[in-house]
Amino acid sequence: MAHQEGARPQKPLQSGQGPLVTAETIGSVLKSSEAWLARRGVDQPRVDAGSLLAAALGMERLQLYLETDRPLQETELARFRPLLAARGRRQPLAQILEKKGFWTLEFKVSDQVLTPRADTETLVEWALEIETPDEARVIDLCTGSGCIIAALASERPNWQLAATELSPSALALARENLDALGFMARVHLEQGDLFAGLDGPFDLIVANPPYVAESEASQLDPEVRQYEPELALFATGEGLDVLRRIAQESLARCTTGTWLLMEHGHEQGAAVRALLDEAGFKDIDTRRDLGQRERVSGGRSP
Template sequence: MRIAEALRDGTARLAAAGIDSAVSDARILLMAALGCDRTGLLSRAAEALPDAAAARYAGFLARRAAHEPVSRILGHREFWSLDFALGPATLDPRPDSETLVEAALAACPDRPLRVLDLGTGTGCLLLAVLHDRPAAFGLGVDRSEAAAATARANARALGLADRAAFLVGDWATALDARFDLVLSNPPYIPEAEIAALDPEVRDHDPHLALSGGADGLDAYRALAAALPGLLAPGGTAVVELGIGQAADVAALFRAAGLDIAATPHDLAGIPRCLVAKKEFGPASECR
C-alpha cells in the first residue's frame, strides 16, 4: 500500500468510528508511524508504506477508533508552544487552559516571583509561566506521585528543573509559605455529569482530576479556604473555571476575603478562569 492510500484508508476508518477530526488525526498518526513531519509525508506520498510503519499505524488507528485521544496515543501534548509528556495520572492539557496562563502573565510582570501550582498534573501551567518569566521560581503540588514524577520529567526536558520543584501532597496541606502567584486547574465536573462526558475525557483522563464533587465546587471551596494563607500581600490567584461556574466561584472567593479582579474568557467567549487578589494597602499587582 502506498502512503497516500494508507492515509486515505486511515481517514475513512476513523470517520466510520465517529471521529470528527478523522482527517487531521489520521495524518498525525501516520506521521508518527513514519517518523516524519507533514512535508515529509507529502513528499513520500507515492512511496510504499514500510511494513514496520504499517504495523505501527494500524495499532495507532485501532486505539484512536476506540476513542483514545491522539495525545494519549503519542504520549505528549503541545501546550503554550511547549511539548509536555503525559501519563495515566495526568490530565491531558487543553488549549482552553492557555487562557489561565495568559491571565497569570498579564497579572504578574517579569520580576522575581514565587509561584505555586496546586494540582499540577503535567506541570504545564507552572512550567508555561516559568518559561515566560525567567526570574520566577515555582512549586507544583499534586496528590499523585506518578503525576509529580511526570511534571519533574517535563521540567527537565524544558530546561526548567533548576527553577521548579514538585511535591506530593493534598492541595495546600502542610505548606507553610507565601506565594506571589497561585495557579490551579482544579477538578470541577459535577460527579453525576462525568458518565456523559466524551469517551476521550471520561475513559482516559484520571477521575481524580475531573470530579469536583456533587456540584463541581468542592475543590473551589478548598481553594477559597487555603488561598488567604497562601498568598503574599498583593498576591494573585488564577484558577480555571468550568462552564457556568464563574458566579459561584467568585462568591466563594469573596467570602474568603479575596478581591475578584477579572474573569477572562476563552476563544469561545466562555469565562474560563478567575483572577483573585489578596490586597494589601494600594497593592494591585504581584509582588
C-alpha cells in the first residue's frame, strides 16, 4: 500500500523529463517517490524508488536508509528524475538500470531481450542435477540475454556449450554478456531459428522459448507488454507451436539418454508433457518455480 506524502516541500523539483519530487532529503524523496510510483500501479514502489535513487547517487540501496537525513543536491535530483519518470511509465526496472542479476551473475539487459527472471533458475537447477558426461555437449535454444548458458558455464567448466538466437540484436547482447563474464571462449553462438543448423548430437538441450499465446497479450503487465520484445514472448498455436517444434526437432539431435528441458507457461504443463510424449521422449516430468507453479518440463531420449 502506498505511504502518505508527509514531507513539507521547500522547493518542488519540476522538469519536463520527470515527475515532481520533494527537494529535501534522501528520506523525503524516497517517500514521495514511492507514493508516486504506487499511484501508477508499480508493483514494488518502495524497492524500485530506492533502487533508482541509489543508481542516481552511485550508492548501494541499503545505504540510503542509513543516510535518510542527507540533503540532496539539484544535480543529484536531475539524474534521478528521468529514471523515476521511466519507471512511472512502467518501463522495467532492469531496463532502466540496464542490468539484472540471475543465478550468481549479473547481466546487461535491454528492450531487445527478455529480462532474466528468477523462475528460470528452475531450469538451470534441473539441468545441473542431470548426470552427463564430464565434457557434455549442451545447447541453449532461444538464448536471449545468454543468462541460461552463462549460468551453466559458471557451474560446469568442462561442458562444451552452444547457444542459438533468432534475433541478431539479442544475440549481440548475449555475446556482450558472455564476453564480460569471461565465458565467450567456451560458448559457440549461432544466429538462427532454434538449432540454427547445429546438428549435434547433444547430451543436454535446454530452452526458454516464446510460449505466450497471442490472445493473452492484454493480460500481461505493461512492463512486459509494452517493453519486452514480441519475438521472445509470443507463439502461435495457443503459445505451444515453438515448444512443439523444439520437441519434434530435438530427438534427432540427441544421444541415448539426452534430456530436453523447456520452460513454459504455468498453465501449459500438461500440454508440454503431451508434446514430449508425442515426440518420443521418456521419463517425462515437470518442475515447479518459486511460486509453486508448473514452469519447466522435460524428458529423456530413448
